Amino acid sequence: MADSKSKTFGPKNEVEHAYYSGMIIQRVRRFVNNEKAVELINWGSSSRAKSVDPKSVKIKGDTGTNGLFVAFKPTNLELYEKLLPPHLSAPVIPVVSLVTVDYNTGNSVTRYNEGMVMIKGVCSDGTETWFVLSMPVETWLMMEMGVDWGFPKRLFDITVKNEKTLVLDKGITHLALEKTQNSPLDESDVLIPSGDAWGINNMAVIHPIKKEILLIFSYGPISVQERIFSKVKVSVDRTQPWAGLIPEGLIGNGVFQRYISVGDSVIRKNFQNQ
16 A cells, blocks of 8 residues: 555655645545546556556665565365455455565655455455455554555554564564575465565455445556565464464465555445445
């Protein structure tokens, strides 16, 4: 989400950040209430003038969305299907995706950390998306924006480093991902193609007021600047309703990666009975 926002504004301070964020909230609200509108491109701005070849993009320093990503098949298929909303059906191969990232756009005002617990689902038109079960965030403004659209965001203490990411809820580990060793994995080992960004660029939530609407947030191609495959140790709060999807002591195939979006951001409506 942060990659897409950076295309439309670059606030110089917290006041500007709050102002522009409020504008985006209003644009999304108008989009949701407009029965004729199906897509919202770049938060209400125009599309990119031309496409960009992801392989041609090179950025300096540590700029980009970066963190640890891991995906695996769930242990409890009954729970998996129960957690999917009625708008989505289970895919042929159910997959759980866990992510903790640092949204580093190069602007310290907008930079923040976030986590995701997601499961893959299938829309009525056959397209796949990732339904968000939990989304820890560390800033009040980003929490308010997400909650307004239906993301299950709450405030947590989040640390994102190349080797380990940690999400704490009043000292209790909500989600932790830790590299145990680099591994010569390829795309078939990690269950999710590289361009899919482990679900971040194709996330779905139920709108909190118009619950018949599934909002799907996506953005165009990603340009991967750095990627290191590894085994990732997973720790979660076992009291969470989704914890049964994750085997205790899981060490799964994952990756540390850093990338930027080079395409349009799109919010699309999908209806329960569509």
